[in-house]
Every structure is written in structure tokens, then in C-alpha cells.
Amino acid sequence: MGNCCSCQDISLSFLQKEENPTPTPSYHSKRESSKTPGQCAYAAVSPESIGLLIHQQNVKQNGGSEEGGQEEEGALRTKGPSLKEKLRNASKPHSKSNGFAYNGGSQPSESQEERSHAKDLVHSEEASTPDEFADLQASGGDKDQVSTRAGSPEPVGGLTEEEIDRESVATRRDFSRQRDSCVLRVPSDDYGSIAAALSAAMSGDVVEVSEGVYRESICIAAADVDVIGIGNINKIVVESTSKPVLVFRAIKGLVSNMTLRQVGGGCECAVEISSGSLVIDRCDITGQSDSVVHITGSHTAPSILNSVIHDSTGAGVLVEGGASPVISGNDIHGHHLDGLVVKDGGNPTVRGNDIHGCKTTGVLVRAGGLGTFEDNNIRCNAISGVIVHDCGNPRFFRNKIVEGMGKGIDVYDRGCGHFEDNEISHNTMDGLIVKTGANPIVLNNLIHHNRGNGVYVFEEGQGVLEANDIYENESSGVVIRSLGNATLRKNKIHNGKKNGIYVYMNGKGVLEGNEIYENKMDGVTIKSGGNPSVMSNIIRDGKGKGIFVHEKGRGILEGNDIAGNASVGISVATGADPVVRRNKITGNIGHGVFVDKATGLFEENLIIENSGDGLHVRNSGAPEVKSNEIVRNEGHGLHVCREATGTFIANQIHGNRKDGVTVRSGADPTVGENVIYGNGGQGLNVC
Numbered sequence: 264m265g266n267c268c269s270c271q272d273i274s275l276s277f278l279q280k281e282e283n284p285t286p287t288p289s290y291h292s293k294r295e296s297s298k299t300p301g302q303c304a305y306a307a308v309s310p311e312s313i314g315l316l317i318h319q320q321n322v323k324q325n326g327g328s329e330e331g332g333q334e335e336e337g338a339l340r341t342k343g344p345s346l347k348e349k350l351r352n353a354s355k356p357h358s359k360s361n362g363f364a365y366n367g368g369s370q371p372s373e374s375q376e377e378r379s380h381a382k383d384l385v386h387s388e389e390a391s392t393p394d395e396f397a398d399l400q401a402s403g404g405d406k407d408q409v410s411t412r413a414g415s416p417e418p419v420g421g422l423t424e425e426e427i428d429r430e431s432v433a434t435r436r437d438f439s440r441q442r443d444s445c446v447l448r449v450p451s452d453d454y455g456s457i458a459a460a461l462s463a464a465m466s467g468d469v470v471e472v473s474e475g476v477y478r479e480s481i482c483i484a485a486a487d488v489d490v491i492g493i494g495n496i497n498k499i500v501v502e503s504t505s506k507p508v509l510v511f512r513a514i515k516g517l518v519s520n521m522t523l524r525q526v527g528g529g530c531e532c533a534v535e536i537s538s539g540s541l542v543i544d545r546c547d548i549t550g551q552s553d554s555v556v557h558i559t560g561s562h563t564a565p566s567i568l569n570s571v572i573h574d575s576t577g578a579g580v581l582v583e584g585g586a587s588p589v590i591s592g593n594d595i596h597g598h599h600l601d602g603l604v605v606k607d608g609g610n611p612t613v614r615g616n617d618i619h620g621c622k623t624t625g626v627l628v629r630a631g632g633l634g635t636f637e638d639n640n641i642r643c644n645a646i647s648g649v650i651v652h653d654c655g656n657p658r659f660f661r662n663k664i665v666e667g668m669g670k671g672i673d674v675y676d677r678g679c680g681h682f683e684d685n686e687i688s689h690n691t692m693d694g695l696i697v698k699t700g701a702n703p704i705v706l707n708n709l710i711h712h713n714r715g716n717g718v719y720v721f722e723e724g725q726g727v728l729e730a731n732d733i734y735e736n737e738s739s740g741v742v743i744r745s746l747g748n749a750t751l752r753k754n755k756i757h758n759g760k761k762n763g764i765y766v767y768m769n770g771k772g773v774l775e776g777n778e779i780y781e782n783k784m785d786g787v788t789i790k791s792g793g794n795p796s797v798m799s800n801i802i803r804d805g806k807g808k809g810i811f812v813h814e815k816g817r818g819i820l821e822g823n824d825i826a827g828n829a830s831v832g833i834s835v836a837t838g839a840d841p842v843v844r845r846n847k848i849t850g851n852i853g854h855g856v857f858v859d860k861a862t863g864l865f866e867e868n869l870i871i872e873n874s875g876d877g878l879h880v881r882n883s884g885a886p887e888v889k890s891n892e893i894v895r896n897e898g899h900g901l902h903v904c905r906e907a908t909g910t911f912i913a914n915q916i917h918g919n920r921k922d923g924v925t926v927r928s929g930a931d932p933t934v935g936e937n938v939i940y941g942n943g944g945q946g947l948n949v950c
Contacts, residue, residue: 444468450475457481457490457501464488472521474498480506483513492520496547505529514539518546525550528576532557541565548572554581561585573597582609596620602644605632605657619643628655642666648690651678665689671713674701688712694736697724697749711735717759720747734758740782743770743795757781763805766793780804786828789816803827809851812839826850832873835861843868855896858884871895877919881905894918900942903930917941922948
């Protein structure tokens with residue numbers, strides 16, 4: 264039966280091309296089975312042997328080591344022809360020594376003895392006899408064997424990948440580019456396992472895997488090969504026990520339409536990608552390991568596409584060490600820990616995935632992790648949808664972070680990040696938490712229907728929150744406490760079940776240009792040492808007070824429009840001491856300003872058309888009130904009573920329905936230099 268010598272001729276011609284410029288005939292075929300006449304057996308010259316031979320010839324040409332190089336070269340010559348010379352001699356047409364006999368223009372054939380001689384020449388460093396070589400090529404059927412290709416860490420012709428230099432690796436790749444791609448089918452007479460096919464494959468080849476269960480661990484180490492399942496993905500199963508089911512260390516490749524399982528635990532991951540740009544497409548991957556897919560290395564940029572990554576005892580995908588994969592269109596769910604972890608400079612692009620049902624967090628970015636996350640559905644995770652901490656700095660755009668059993672987004676421990684155009688809703692706790700020195704940028708998000716607060720900033724958390732729509736949360740829209748110091752700008756904060764913004768326990772913050780409306784309690788509450796700057800906001804139509812400062816709260820309230828609230832416009836009570844300047848306080852269903860057992864500076868405000876008094880002070884209240892305009896209120900312009908004191912100077916008080924100024928018995932204010940006219944009662948009434 265005839266046998267093809269095409270791969271032998273190609274390799275031999277390539278190795279001798281400098282000394283023998285006459286081209287050697289070559290034959291290309293799809294290497295499907297060596298049993299079929301006219302098709303390439305492929306086993307005669309493997310990529311391992313090519314790398315070995317090139318390496319040996321380089322050593323010989325360089326004379327070995329620097330010391331004793333000539334002696335070593337002479338000793339080699341005394342042992343007979345070199346491997347390169349043997350190969351050159353074996354490639355000569357019509358030569359008895361090479362074992363090939365051409366029959367006119369027909370396919371070349373060879374005898375069993377000649378084939379053994381040629382194989383022995385090529386693999387003289389790997390097997391001493393043809394039978395040993397055949398055994399070597401047929402090996403790989405043991406359970407969980409690790410298949411290696413040219414340049415792998417496993418021994419190759421007595422060498423490891425570290426011992427084969429760059430030139431020999433490049434030479435093997437040049438050789439593969441001079442030949443047609445081949446299809447290696449598993450199972451077949453030649454390849455009983457995927458491992459065996461990969462051992463034979465060269466760059467550009469395709470390994471087609473038929474339906475079946477393959478209990479092995481496969482390694483793609485140097486040649487760029489595609490491994491494609493043919494048939495039903497659920498019936499093409501590669502299963503490994505206590506080892507990764509797939510290890511990729513090459514430059515590029517494809518693994519598609521396969522089920523990959525790591526069972527029995529005992530290893531860090533089910534799929535390990537430590538270099539190159541592997542594409543995993545439409546695979547089902549699971550593992551009883553620390554992570555299902557582990558991607559690491561600064562030059563590692565694979566694509567994980569349209570796959571199901573599920574039900575591990577650890578995390579779904581771990582990206583670290585500067586790797587920059589694309590993770591797109593996957594279903595990542597059911598992991599005992601996190602769905603996706605990014606750390607140590609990992610910088611993935613994560614787009615259009617469904618990340619759900621994990622026992623801790625959907626996405627965890629920590630320890631300097633980066634990444635761009637777009638259009639993902641991050642839902643129904645147990646602790647948080649997203650956690651960013653320890654200097655993590657990702658970017659999130661247009662994601663849905665919803666229906667979690669805990670928090671929507673939790674940024675802490677100096678975490679940063681950019682969160683824009685996301686929907687953060689229907690989480691069991693707060694929508695967004697910022698704490699312990701975290702400093703994110705949060706823009707144009709919808710934060711709504713969370714069972715806690717919309718946003719909760721505390722323990723020196725910072726951040727810029729701008730142009731977000733924060734509404735219908737079960738508690739307050741925004742809470743700032745414990746030295747939290749966020750900047751809120753141009754947000755809509757409305758229809759919350761409690762306060763619009765609540766600042767307490769020494770919370771700080773800059774609240775500027777927001778629209779705060781229709782909340783069930785106060786628009787802004789400040790207490791317990793809270794000290795924010797509240798500037799140029801519209802605070803309207805709340806069911807409680809517009810702004811309520813009490814229990815030693817402070818703050819600067821400047822340039823706000825406080826209108827239409829169901830109670831007092833601004834209430835200052837129980838030891839509070841704010842600065843209230845240049846606000847418009849109008850149309851509130853109560854007093855414009857109410858001061859009770861508190862102080863504060865009230866300056867240059869317009870207090871107009873409120874349902875009660877313009878300014879009401881009582882119970883030892885002692886504010887400083889100057890240069891305000893108090894007009895057209897339904898009660899008194901200024902009403903001081905119940906042992907209140909304070910200073911009231913240079914105000915314009917006119918057009919109020921009752922008295923311009925009323926001072927009750929027991930009160931002792933200082934009133935002077937005011938312009939009081941056109942009120943419905945007396946200008947100044949002391950009674």
C-alpha cells in the first residue's frame with residue numbers, strides 16, 4: 264500500500280534549502296488518515312523533530328560551547344554524517360538510501376524497511392527503532408494525559424521549550440506557512456484522542472472533534488491550531504480530573520462548540536490561558552476549581568465569546584497580570600464565589616454578558632484591576648452586583664445592575680471607577696455604596712427602586728455623582744455620613760420614601776445644582792454634625808420640609824430655590840447653626856423659615872408668599888438675620904416669641920397679611936434698621 268511522503272519532503276527541502284537550491288517535489292493533502300492511499304501519514308516529521316534538528320544544527324554550526332568547540336565538532340564528524348546530512352541524503356530522488364522509489368509521475372511509495380529507515384533518521388533522538396517511534400506517536404490514551412505540541416514544557420526530543428531558542432521556534436512557524444492547512448479528525452485510526460491530534464498538529468491545522476466523551480487534559484503550547492467540535496455541543500465532552508481541561512500557551516487558536524469540564528477539584532482552574540489570543544466560542548465550561556477560566560499575562564488577549572461558564576466551586580472568570588481579553592456574549596452564572604474577577608492590572612473588555620446567580624458578587628474588580636464593562640446584565644447575585652476595592656479602577660457603561668440580594672454597586676477601600684449610563688435598580692439593599700476612601704465618578708445613571716438608599720456615602724467615601732436620576736428608593740435618595748464627602752451635581756433626586764438627601768454624623772459633601780422634589784419626607788436633612796455645602800439646588804414639592812437642619816447640624820445653604828413643600832421651607836432646630844444665604848424660599852405650606860432652640864446666619868434671602876410667617880423664631884432661638892426681604896407671606900413678616908432672642912437688622916419687611924414684626928412677651932430680640940411697610944396688621948407689634 265502506498266504512503267505519502269509530502270510532509271517529509273517539505274521538511275527536508277526546507278532544512279536543506281541553503282545548500283541544495285534545487286526544489287524537492289512536495290505533496291499537500293488533508294492529513295485525515297495514514298491508512299488511506301495518497302494521503303499524508305504526517306507522523307514522519309513532527310514539529311518537535313523539526314525544532315530539535317534545527318537546534319542541533321545551530322549548535323553544530325556554532326561549534327558548541329566557547330571552550331573546546333573545535334574538538335567537539337571534530338568528535339561529531341568522526342561519528343559519521345550529521346542529522347542534517349542524513350536528511351539531505353534521504354531526500355535525494357531514486358536513491359536507495361532514502362527509501363523512496365518514484366513510479367513515473369504517480370504517488371511515491373516505500374517499503375516497510377525503507378519507511379522505518381527514514382523515520383529512524385528523522386526521530387533518531389526520540390526513538391531508536393521504528394516500533395518505539397510508532398509507540399511514541401500512538402501514546403496519549405491514558406486518562407488525563409497532557410498533550411503537548413512543539414515548544415511545550417514537556418520534553419521534546421530531549422529538550423524543553425525553554426531549551427529551544429527563538430530561531431528554532433520561528434523556523435517551525437516559517438515551515439508551517441509554506442504548507443497547506445490540514446484537518447486532523449478525532450477519533451480516527453491515527454488519533455484516538457485530542458491530545459494525540461494536537462501532538463501531531465502544526466500551525467494552521469484544524470482538529471475536528473466528533474461527539475463523544477474524552478477524558479483527558481489538552482495543552483496547546485506553540486503551534487496555532489483550531490479545535491472544533493462537530494455535532495451537538497452537549498455530546499462533545501472533554502473532561503479532566505484534578506488538572507485543567509485546557510491549557511493554552513500558543514500565539515493564536517480557536518476552541519469552539521465543545522463542553523469542557525474540570526471535575527474532582529485539586530487545581531486552580533478549568534481553562535488556563537497564559538499567552539496569545541485564543542478564541543473560545545460557543546463552549547460550555549464548568550469546573551470544581553478556584554476559577555473556571557483563568558487568564559493571565561501582559562501579552563495575553565484571548566476572546567471568550569458566546570459561551571456558558573457556570574457552576575464552579577470558585578469564580579467564573581479570573582483576569583489578572585495585565586491580561587486584556589474580550590469577554591462577550593457569555594452566560595456566566597451559578598458560581599460559589601464571583602462571576603468575574605479582575606485584579607493586578609487585568610484590563611478586559613466585557614460586553615453583552617449575562618452575569619447572574621452567583622453566591623457572592625457578579626463582578627469583582629480589586630487590587631489595581633481595570634477593565635471596560637459595557638451592556639452587561641448583572642443580576643440576581645447574592646452580595647453585590649459589582650464590587651470595586653483596593654485601587655480597582657474599571658469603567659462601566661450601559662449595564663443593568665439589578666435584582667441583587669444585596670447592594671447594587673459597592674466601591675470601597677480606595678476603589679475608583681467610572682460608572683455611566685447604567686441602570687441600578689431593584690436591589691435588596693442600597694443601589695450604590697461609596698466608603699473608606701473610595702472615589703468613583705458616577706454619571707447619568709438610573710438609580711431606582713432599591714430597598715435601601717439610592718446612594719450611601721460614608722467612612723470618608725468621596726466621589727462625583729453628576730446628572731443621575733435617583734428615584735423611588737425605599738429609604739433616602741442619597742445618604743452621606745461619617746466624614747463622607749461626595750460631590751452631587753445636577754442630579755434628579757425624587758419620589759423617595761424618605762428624605763431626598765440625608766447628611767448626618769459629621770457627613771460633608773457638596774450638593775450643587777440638583778433638583779430634589781416630591782420626596783415623602785424632607786428634601787434635605789442635616790443633623791448630628793453634618794456640614795455640607797448646599798448650593799443652587801431646586802428643592803420643591805416635598806411632603807415634609809424643604810431643608811431641615813437640627814441636632815447640631817451645620818452647613819452652608821446658598822442660592823437654593825425652596826418652594827412648594829408641605830411644611831416649612833427651612834427649619835433650623837436644637838442646636839443647629841447653619842449659614843443661610845441668598846436663597847429663595849417661597850410657596851411653602853408653613854413658615855418660610857422656622858428657628859427653634861438654634862442659631863444661624865440668615866442673610867440676603869428672599870422669603871416670599873409662604874402660608875405661615877415669613878420668619879418664625881421661638882424657644883431660645885437666637886439667629887442673626889440681616890438684609891433679607893420678607894414679603895407677601897400669609898402670617899406675620901417676622902414673629903419672635905417664647906424667650907427667643909437674636910438680631911434682626913436691615914431687613915425689608917412688607918406686604919405680609921398680618922403684622923410686619925411681632926414680638927411676644929418673654930422674647931428679647933434686637934430689632935433695628937429694618938424697612939417695614941404695607942403689611943396687613945401693625946408695622947411693629949410688641950405684645
